[in-house]
Amino acid sequence: MAPPGQVEAALFITRLQVGICELIGLLRDAGMQVGINTLVDAQLALTNVAVTRRTDVFWALHAVIVNQPEERTLFSQAFALIWQRISSADQHPAQGVDQTEQKKLKRRLAEALEKRSPQPEDQHPAAAKTTEFESAGSDNPENSSRHSTERRTFSGVESFSEIDFAELSIDELQQVHKALLEIASRFKPRQIRRFEPTSRKGPIDLAKSLRESLRTGGIPVTLRYRQRRRELKPLIVICDISGSMQPYLRPLLLLIHTIAKVRPNVSLFLFGTQLTNVTRQLAQADIDVALEKIATAAPDWRGGTRIGQNLRRFRHNWSRRTGTSRAAVWLVTDGLDRDAGQGLNEEMHNLRKICRSVHWLNPLLRFDEYQPLAAGAKIIADQVDSITPIHSLKHLARLPELLD
Structure with missing residues (x-):
């Protein structure tokens, strides 16, 4: 539906350009990797289509913004919200997604939209409130009221410590980062049987005290x-x-970065x-700088x-x-091998021989009935000292036990 008149058309194009900026910012806050380059490409893409036709605009922006299959439904939900604002057109719902997945996407966008919009002074940031997206995405009043009360109002991270990282919102993932600081503090050095000299008062080192007394005629002055x-x-x-590990990489990398601050001999290798x-890159003091450099260094995300x-x-x-003879190795993977386990049995056997211990950190253990039936997973399961889930904060809290 084209706006009548040149003035109305110019106003519509202006609202569309502003809407694209809001769309890019909304997707960025929701977790997609978009930035100023994406915004420029989106503006250029619209010069080749009829901007008053919803379908043309949708697919033009889809071509330059969406890079992964899992980003399609998130983009569709965000586009429906922005287009409703600028043209009052019919909503374009995501296709082929069940209600649980759509609810998750709506909550992610609601978190991002709420984060970008100013909040009333008398309302706490953590308080639940109905967003424009929730009211637009519900088909009846019951769904609207349900969405408005479904938002979590938590105190502390205990309320979502057992929830899968893939289901957490943006704000909840930020709360997870604070909890990881406490977990990393438990990765401190452990005491062993051997002794070392110290200037603090404590157990007397009798042998060294006697040798020192020879300088003073056998009298233990010091x-x-x-x-x-x-x-x-x-x-x-x-x-x-790899792509199947993406929902769990950020919390794990946050934890490893924090561990590296209390244990300087931490080595990190990424593989696809x-x-x-x-x-x-992990040694950077600022976590955001460290993650950005890590993402740039690895070419096969x-x-x-x-x-x-x-x-x-x-x-x-x-x-x-890296001194593997004394090291504990964490192999973080779901065991889905592109080579179907070719050469893996030999390499796992060699890794066991050169390391103190090998532990498999597997996010697929979030499924109660999971069995390592894939070729690569089956080989790894037979060659490791332990298999540990890492899909939630509760399970990450158990990782210090692997170094005891």
Whole structure:
């Protein structure tokens, strides 16, 4: 429906350009990787279509904004909201998505929209409220009231500690980051049986005190003390960055970055179709800078997975440099191997021989009836010391036990 007159057309185009800016910002807040370059491409794409036709605008923006299949439904929901604002056209719902998935998408967009809109001074940021998207996406008053009360009003992270990371909203993931700081504090060095000298008063080191007394004619003028040594065994994390691992990578990388602050001998390797050492990027003090440099260093995000080949590359190129003979290795993957386990059995056996322990961190354990039936998963399960789920905050809190 084209607006009548040149003035109305100019106003419509202006509202459309503003709406595209809001769309990019909304998708960015909802977790999609879009920025100023995407905005420029979107504006250029609209110069080649009839901007008053909803279908043409939708697919033109879809072509330059959506990069992954899982982003299509999120884009459709956001576009429906923005188009309703600028033209009052019929809503374009996402196709082929069940009600549970649509509710999840609506909540993500509601969180992003609420984050971008100013809040009343008398309303707490964590209070639940009905957003424009929720009212537009409901077909009847019952759904509208249900969506308005379904938003969580939590105090602390206990309320969602057992919820899958893939189902958390943007604000809840920020709360998870605060909880990870407490978890990382438990990765401190552990005491061992051996002693080391210390200037603090405590157990007397009798042997050194007697040797010191020889300088003063056998009179123990100066006492020497000792304390239990604290051992910092190396931690090596080899992490799968394929598409199926994406919902769980950010919380895990946040935890590893925080662990690296209390344990300086942490090494991080990312692999998809190739292996990338990002230990240097992990050392950045600011978490956002560290994650940005890590994302730039690894070229094969959201690609396939070659577990056997990358373990062989790690053994040939990095095993001696990282001190694997004393290290605990965390292999973070779902076990879905593009090569169907080719060469994996040999490499897992070699990894067991050169490391102190190998632990498999598998997000697929979120399913109660999960069995490692895939070729790669079955081989890994037979060669590791433990298998640990990592799909929720509750399970990440158990990771310090793997270093004891």
